[in-house]
Amino acid sequence: MTTTASSTTPAVEVHDLRKAFGSVQALDGLDLTVETGQVAGFLGPNGAGKSTAIRVLLGLLRSDSGSARLLGGDPWRDAVALHRRLAYVPGDVSLWPNLTGGEAIDYLARLRGKPDKRRKAELLERFELDPTKKARTYSKGNRQKVALVAAFVSQVDLLVLDEPTSGLDPLMEAVFTEHVREAKAAGTSVLLSSHILSEVEKVCDTVTIIRGGRAVESGTLDDLRHLTRSAVTAVVDGDPSPIAAMAGVHDLATTSNGAGTRVTFDVDNSEMGRVLPAISALGVHSFTAQPPSLEELFMRHYGDELAADGVPTSGDGADGAGKHAASSRAGAQ
Amino acid sequence: MSAVTAAPPLASAPAARGGTTLTGTWSLVRFILRRDRVRLLVWSLAIPALYLASLGEYTAMADDPEGMQARAALVQTPAMVSMTGPGYGTDDYTVGAAVSNELVLWMVLALAVMSILQVVRHTRAEEESSRSELVRAAAVGRHAPVVAALVVVLLVNVVVAALSSAVLVGAGLEAVDSVAMSLGVAMSAMTFGAIALVASQVTEHSRGATGLSMAALGAAFTLRTIGDMQEQHGSWVSWLSPIAWAQQMRAYVDLRWWPAALGAVVIVVLLFVASTLASRRDFGAGLVPDRPGRADALPSLRTPAALVWLQQRMALLWTALGLAFMWFATGTIVNQVGAMTESLANNPVYASVLGSGEVTKAFVGIIVLYAALGAAAYGIVAALRAKTEEDAGRAEYALATPVSRARWLGANLGVTSAGTVVVLVTGVLALAGGAAVAGTEDVTFGEVTEAGLLFLPALAVFVGLAAALFAWIPKATSLVWLLLEYTIVVALFADLFHLPDWARRISPFWWVPDPLTAGVDWVHVGGLCAVALVLFVLAFAGFRRRDVATK
Numbered sequence: 001m002t003t004t005a006s007s008t009t010p011a012v013e014v015h016d017l018r019k020a021f022g023s024v025q026a027l028d029g030l031d032l033t034v035e036t037g038q039v040a041g042f043l044g045p046n047g048a049g050k051s052t053a054i055r056v057l058l059g060l061l062r063s064d065s066g067s068a069r070l071l072g073g074d075p076w077r078d079a080v081a082l083h084r085r086l087a088y089v090p091g092d093v094s095l096w097p098n099l100t101g102g103e104a105i106d107y108l109a110r111l112r113g114k115p116d117k118r119r120k121a122e123l124l125e126r127f128e129l130d131p132t133k134k135a136r137t138y139s140k141g142n143r144q145k146v147a148l149v150a151a152f153v154s155q156v157d158l159l160v161l162d163e164p165t166s167g168l169d170p171l172m173e174a175v176f177t178e179h180v181r182e183a184k185a186a187g188t189s190v191l192l193s194s195h196i197l198s199e200v201e202k203v204c205d206t207v208t209i210i211r212g213g214r215a216v217e218s219g220t221l222d223d224l225r226h227l228t229r230s231a232v233t234a235v236v237d238g239d240p241s242p243i244a245a246m247a248g249v250h251d252l253a254t255t256s257n258g259a260g261t262r263v264t265f266d267v268d269n270s271e272m273g274r275v276l277p278a279i280s281a282l283g284v285h286s287f288t289a290q291p292p293s294l295e296e297l298f299m300r301h302y303g304d305e306l307a308a309d310g311v312p313t314s315g316d317g318a319d320g321a322g323k324h325a326a327s328s329r330a331g332a333q
Numbered sequence: 334m335s336a337v338t339a340a341p342p343l344a345s346a347p348a349a350r351g352g353t354t355l356t357g358t359w360s361l362v363r364f365i366l367r368r369d370r371v372r373l374l375v376w377s378l379a380i381p382a383l384y385l386a387s388l389g390e391y392t393a394m395a396d397d398p399e400g401m402q403a404r405a406a407l408v409q410t411p412a413m414v415s416m417t418g419p420g421y422g423t424d425d426y427t428v429g430a431a432v433s434n435e436l437v438l439w440m441v442l443a444l445a446v447m448s449i450l451q452v453v454r455h456t457r458a459e460e461e462s463s464r465s466e467l468v469r470a471a472a473v474g475r476h477a478p479v480v481a482a483l484v485v486v487l488l489v490n491v492v493v494a495a496l497s498s499a500v501l502v503g504a505g506l507e508a509v510d511s512v513a514m515s516l517g518v519a520m521s522a523m524t525f526g527a528i529a530l531v532a533s534q535v536t537e538h539s540r541g542a543t544g545l546s547m548a549a550l551g552a553a554f555t556l557r558t559i560g561d562m563q564e565q566h567g568s569w570v571s572w573l574s575p576i577a578w579a580q581q582m583r584a585y586v587d588l589r590w591w592p593a594a595l596g597a598v599v600i601v602v603l604l605f606v607a608s609t610l611a612s613r614r615d616f617g618a619g620l621v622p623d624r625p626g627r628a629d630a631l632p633s634l635r636t637p638a639a640l641v642w643l644q645q646r647m648a649l650l651w652t653a654l655g656l657a658f659m660w661f662a663t664g665t666i667v668n669q670v671g672a673m674t675e676s677l678a679n680n681p682v683y684a685s686v687l688g689s690g691e692v693t694k695a696f697v698g699i700i701v702l703y704a705a706l707g708a709a710a711y712g713i714v715a716a717l718r719a720k721t722e723e724d725a726g727r728a729e730y731a732l733a734t735p736v737s738r739a740r741w742l743g744a745n746l747g748v749t750s751a752g753t754v755v756v757l758v759t760g761v762l763a764l765a766g767g768a769a770v771a772g773t774e775d776v777t778f779g780e781v782t783e784a785g786l787l788f789l790p791a792l793a794v795f796v797g798l799a800a801a802l803f804a805w806i807p808k809a810t811s812l813v814w815l816l817l818e819y820t821i822v823v824a825l826f827a828d829l830f831h832l833p834d835w836a837r838r839i840s841p842f843w844w845v846p847d848p849l850t851a852g853v854d855w856v857h858v859g860g861l862c863a864v865a866l867v868l869f870v871l872a873f874a875g876f877r878r879r880d881v882a883t884k
Contacts, residue, residue: 051883058733060881080737088733094726096644097538099630106630107640111734117629132625136537147730160733 009072011036011158011189012057017066019052019213026052028213029066034158034191034206039184041204042193043298049213050193051091054162057191058088071157084112087151091163091193093143095135101146102131108150115153123149126175140167152179159183159190165199177202197295209298217297224297229266231290232275236260238282246278247271259285357473361481362488365455373489376447380440381496387436388504390829391428401426408434409565411670411696415558415663415703416825419567419577422586429506429585433514437584439825441521441576442554444493448486448526449546455482456530458539479530479611483604486526490519507585513593514584520596524575525550527603534610544648548655551707555659562666575599637736637744645715649752656707656756657763663700664767667776670696693775694849697768698784701849702824704760705788705842706817709795712753713813716799719745720810723882738877746800746869753792761785776849784849790861791841797868804875807882816841 012034019027026049034040044050055061057070059079068075073082095104102124109115124131129145138146144167151159159180165173180190180203194200200207201221208218217224229250234240240263244252248271255262260283267275272289279287366373395401405426408417418438422430456479459465465478494515501511525546532545553574560571571577581592633639670693719742722728732741765781799813816839823832823840837843844861846853 055729055881055883060729060732060883062878062880079732080735083733084735088730090726090730090733092726094730096640096727098644099640100626100628102628103626103630103634107634108734110630110635111736130625131628134626 009036009069010034011038011071012040012191013067013069014053014057015067017053017056017068018064019056019061020064026213027056027063027066030210030213031215031218032208032210033218034189036189037184037187038205039180039190039192039203041200041207042191042210043195043197043200043207044193044210045195048210050210051162052213053210054088054160054191054193057160058083085156086158086160087112087154087156088160089144089147089151089162089164091166092140093147095138095143095146097134097136099135100132101129101135101138101142104135104146105131105150105153109153112154112156116155120149120153123152123179126179127172141169141172144168145172148176148179152183155186156188159188159192161190161192163194164192165194165196173199197298207297228292228297228300229268230272230292231264231266232279232288233262233264233290234279234287235262235285236279236282237285240279240282243275243278246275249275354474354476355480356477357471358477358481358484361468361473361477362484365481365485366488369451369485373451373485376444377489377492377496380443380493381500383440383443384432384436384497384500385504386830387432387826388428388500390831391431392504394431395428401431404431410692411562412692412699414561415696415699418580419561419571420565421580421583427585428504429510432501432506433510433580433582433584433586437514437518437580438557438576440497440518441579442550444490444518444522445525445550445576446547448490448522449529449543449550451486451489452482452526452529453533453539453542453546455485457533457536457542461537461539476608479607483526483530487523490522490526494519510584510588513582513588513590514579517579517582517584517593517596520593520600521575521579524578524596524599524603525553527600527607530607531603531610534607534614540648544651548651551655551659555662558663559666562669637731637741638747640731641718641744641748645718645748645752648715649711649755652707652711653756653759656704657759660700660704660760661763661767664764664769665771667693667697667768668771668773670773670775691850693773694780697764697776697781698847698849700764701761701781701784701788702842704764704785705757705792705845706821706824708753708757708760708788709792709817709820711756712749712792712796713799713817715749715752716746716796717803717810717813718749719800720803720807723807726883729881729883732881739873742800742804742873742876746796746872750793750796753796754789757785757788757792780849784847787848787853787858788842788845790858790865791845793865794841794861794868797865797872800872801868801875804872804879 010033012032014030014032017027017030017032018025028049030049030053032040032042032053042050042053052061056063056068057075059075059082062076070082071085075082095101099107105120106115109120127145127149129142129149133142135143135146144164148164151161161180165176168176177199180192183190184203190203192200192204204221206218206220207224208215210216229248235257237260240252240254240261243249243263243265248268250266250268252263252265254264263279269292394404405423407413408431409420409423414420416438418434420434422434459468459478468478469475494512497515497518498508498511501515502508528549529542529546532542532549533539536542536545553576557567557571557574557576557580560568560574560577563570567577567581572581575596578592578595581589583589634643719728722731722745728741732738761782761784764785765778768776768781769778795813795817798816799810802810802812820840820842822830823837824842826832827837841861841864844857846857
């Protein structure tokens, strides 16, 4: 890895970036940072502006205003020099129809520098890709694998991955995750755009949630979890109703079962310290607290939109969290 | 056609009802009409409009009987035979005889191109993208998409025939002949639609299917020229060409219907062949299954130019070979020009039109022009491959590698320009070679070659314009086709339409000197080079600054 002076500056630094296509404001003051050597998740549903931001960073689109720096350079002016140090995987890979997968990988890798034959063979085997087939006969998942192999085969400073696992089966997703971790261990910075929350949760150090072309939440996963709630389930002897009145407690529900009273509620993580003594005073038989999943974070920002589109969401949209809580409850008995 | 305004549901058949392999055809027909309403409307109106414009000129010409007979003599000269027809009715050249002899060739060509593009667009191209898969998965019969595409082509040809007949009858021509000629044109055009359907079964790519069908059209054009050159009213060679079938109906002279029946028979045979081939292959596949390729790229595949070359070389090979074959064959009949000249020499009107020595050169000049038009079309197709790359998202992927905009565009234009030069040079050398083999003494190998090479700057203008449009207004790249069509009109019909000088000068080919019949004006050559250079500079400047289209 080239650990030059740029190792102190972030790999990606975007500030107040704006880009409009006609009357559509695709980016509306986006801020985004990827620290060198970190894996940054870039989350948002389709149409949130993820791909537009990435294309500005690749110098394919010219931003209207704001600043964008990539590996210490200007993504538009220094495109060629910067592209030598990065690899890109688009979400919808379109390959040259009369090239085989192996030829496409070699071509892309050679443009970046001298490819490592052994590494290519290794990656082909890990991703279970037949390199002798013509690109037009590949399925979507296999085209995606070609792009992934072409990206991982080069030693680069930055990986820009735009929904890279679309079309991959779960086994291949696991292989992908492994290689992202490997790249990170080698000092590569990664910008991973996705709408698959579990994927981001598995590999990312930081997360930026984008909505309407603007970052609505960003920080480390722990930071973000602090801002949100945990789902608590407990079986207690006493009457839990006073807890409902405590600050930071939401959606408290009780059912009586043979052993005592089962109580479920969500609590703001910042208030957890005050709620715990109160509940332990009630005589606890069992207790589970489920940390908020990324899905829950995500739904909190997009839940209203889904509700408006007629998709049922429970309360503040913590559907997934509810399911987790249910399964841990079953395990507790 | 324009009555269809809303997209109909694709599958209106209820699930309970059974279905045949044609279920949903009608819905698909309406869907195609909806998708293509603008382009089909333009075709349907342009052809009758062309009849209307020419009729005005012929009617005016007919006011002067001597002028009309001079025209009759002119159209029997070799150069004009290659641009018109077998020459029925030249003894008493009426407006009808002129329309039938001079226009049918071009109407068939235009409608054949329309039919080919339309068939390929709705069969192989749909299958190549996954759109057809989506449609076939609905309650749509196996043969419905193909039949729907054919029905639309038939519909458009019939509408054009009806409108054309109305225009011709409106100008006072015989009704039966007008209808017969229009239907004959439609039948010949449909034959090429049927050829395109067969080609769509054989090749795996729409580009290949279009190329094969266009090659068939080119062959038909050449056979017709050769046959009609060999003998007045055409030899047996002419009859090999579906274009001739419409011309051989002798409309307005001594009408006969049966040549049109040839078209009908051939169409039925071709449809049978297409359906047999279709049932032997899988959806999305060609007849020949894909073999495994290389696991590793050749060492040479390391630059954008190498990649573009890899993508374009097969198209270049077949275009250059096919056209060279056509021009060589045409070259071998150059010596017959002299014989034709002698047979016409006792016609006093004819003698006043052209000196006998010039006739061969005039004929060769026209063939060189055709060769240049073919090379221009190749250059435009190849240059616009850059847009295909961008639309498919491959430009985005390629430009995310350490390849600058200029290098990427340069690779595309470099390979395109080299290919265009190859197509022109091989074509002209083949023509000159054919003429030399035939043993003509009226033109030398060098003269033919020089006449051809002088078209290079004009070809650069076409490629440059395609590139500049791609760089600045990618949505309007088809304007370069409009310029080529206009160039054809100026080259072939400028005198008939009495186009003013300024209008002729819009055509890049107007500026190309013809050393066979006049001197070489190097100022014009320099001017074309300068325009081409400006267009190329504009292309690079524009592509460097614009956004790359994203999928």
